[in-house]
Amino acid sequence: MGCLLRALHLTAELLKRVLVPARARVGSVRRVARGVACAVGFTAAMPHATAAECAPAQIKGDPGALPPPWRDALDALVAATAREGQPWSCPNARVRILPASPRHPTLLEVEDAYGVRRRAVARPMDLVPLGEAMLAALPEEEPASAPPSSAEMPPLAYRPPFETPPEARHGEATSHASVLFDALAGVRYTGPTSALMVGPELRATYGFDHWSAGLVARYDTAVDVFQRVPPQFSMSSVTVGLAAGYRLVERPFELTASIEPTLAVILLGAQRPGEAEPDSDSHVDMRLGARLAASIPLPGRLRVVCALGAEGTPAALFEDRHSRHAPLPELPGYLAGLSVGLQMKANP
Numbered sequence: 001m002g003c004l005l006r007a008l009h010l011t012a013e014l015l016k017r018v019l020v021p022a023r024a025r026v027g028s029v030r031r032v033a034r035g036v037a038c039a040v041g042f043t044a045a046m047p048h049a050t051a052a053e054c055a056p057a058q059i060k061g062d063p064g065a066l067p068p069p070w071r072d073a074l075d076a077l078v079a080a081t082a083r084e085g086q087p088w089s090c091p092n093a094r095v096r097i098l099p100a101s102p103r104h105p106t107l108l109e110v111e112d113a114y115g116v117r118r119r120a121v122a123r124p125m126d127l128v129p130l131g132e133a134m135l136a137a138l139p140e141e142e143p144a145s146a147p148p149s150s151a152e153m154p155p156l157a158y159r160p161p162f163e164t165p166p167e168a169r170h171g172e173a174t175s176h177a178s179v180l181f182d183a184l185a186g187v188r189y190t191g192p193t194s195a196l197m198v199g200p201e202l203r204a205t206y207g208f209d210h211w212s213a214g215l216v217a218r219y220d221t222a223v224d225v226f227q228r229v230p231p232q233f234s235m236s237s238v239t240v241g242l243a244a245g246y247r248l249v250e251r252p253f254e255l256t257a258s259i260e261p262t263l264a265v266i267l268l269g270a271q272r273p274g275e276a277e278p279d280s281d282s283h284v285d286m287r288l289g290a291r292l293a294a295s296i297p298l299p300g301r302l303r304v305v306c307a308l309g310a311e312g313t314p315a316a317l318f319e320d321r322h323s324r325h326a327p328l329p330e331l332p333g334y335l336a337g338l339s340v341g342l343q344m345k346a347n348p
Contacts, residue, residue, distance in 0.1 A: 055092035056082035057135065060111065063097070070097055070106075073127040080128060087136035095131060097121075102178065102297065102345075103251055110134045179346040180205040182305055186218070188337030192321070193329045194226040195235060201339055205243070212245040216260060220335070230270035230279065230327040237332070239264040243291070253296045254303075260289040262311065268328045281323045283331050285313045301345040310336035 057078050063071050074097055081091055093112035100106045107118045108130055117134060121127050182203035190197055197220040205214035222235040241262025249255035264287055269280040289311025295303040316333030323331060 054082065054084055054090040056089075057091055057093045057095050057131075060094040060096035060109070066097055066099065069124040070127070073124040077128050077131040080132060081135060086132075088132040091135040093135060095135075097127075102254060108134070177347070178207045180207065180212075180214075180343055181346060182341060182343045184305065184307070184339040184341030186220075186309075186337055186339035188220060188335045190220075190222075190332040190335045193235065193332050195222040195332070196224040196226075197222050197235070197237075197335070197337075201341070203243070205245075207247075210247045212243075212247070212256065212258070214243045214245075216241045216243050216262060227329065229329055230272055232269075232271040232278075233328075234269045235267070235332070237264050237266045239287070241287075241289075245291075245293075253294055256293050256295070258291045258293070260291055260309075260311065262287045262289060264313075266331055268323060268331070270327055272327060279327050281328055281331075285331075286315065287311045287313050295343055303343040303345075305339070305341055305343045307339045308337075309339065310334070 059074060059078060063074055066074070074095065077095060080086075081088055081093075083089060091112055093110055095111075096109050098104070098107040098109055098118070105120045106122070108121045108127060109116060109118045110131070112135070119130055119134060121130050180203075182201070182205070184201040184203070186199060186201050188197045189195075199218060199220040201216070201218040203214055203216055205212050216239070218239040220237045220239070222233075225233060225235070239262050241260055243258045243260045245256045245258030247254055247256045264285045266283045266285060267280070268282070269278055271278045289309060291307055291309040293305055293307035295305045297303050312334040313332075316331075321330045321333055323329065
């Protein structure tokens, strides 16, 4: 700045002394030239007034649906990228949290010039250090003067860039247990007493990894009978039991196969004309069933469930199934049908 002021002062002095001797004027011109050169050099050395502005990370999507601890951790990560001077500063990236679902645990997603990367994060307190590591820009290394030959370099194991960790690929069930409750309505065909039965069904299931175990409770009542039966005939059953399943498919919907040993109490009844007492009979059956259920995720914790199932009484192959009261038909030995309803995930 001093050189610039000196040049302006000497220029004004030269204009005031135009009439001085030529030799003096030459000296003044030389002094002005030196001042101008100094000013030009000073101006060229000044840094640019406008530097590139810092572009911190931005939150992708709407974080309002996240629990408060996760939302606060995401805000802290964005604030950390706005402080300059760190490897993760000003990344010009977008970040978001993918909540846990049956297909994956809680994930942190980073989208920048290198692409989209996701990493599993277990707790909100781990989100900031994980995000800083994912956003950190490594310093560029200077090329070596004499790179080693290929014969001297050890072989490197190939790994795709930004590979999703195994725990995220296999889904939440690899590291998180789930508790599920089902409320269903079913329709079933039974035989050898040919009838159509309907009724509600409740299920509670505990799942870990691909396996699951649960409890089953169901009530069925006959709404239509396709054979000759006594007047005012009724048939119903109450079934309780266990279920053990294995998940066959995870995406785009879950498909689970299970076996179900159950205990059924069967009630038969009829009222013949002219009889004071009704004809009634009851029986307890041990049954063995199989089920194939598909569940389709809905927003939140709900799913739509559709299941095909069949069960039978092994004892029906070896014993007489006729009722103790002659007018009543045979006891049912097998059932097959369809159930539809909703499933709710109890844990987040």
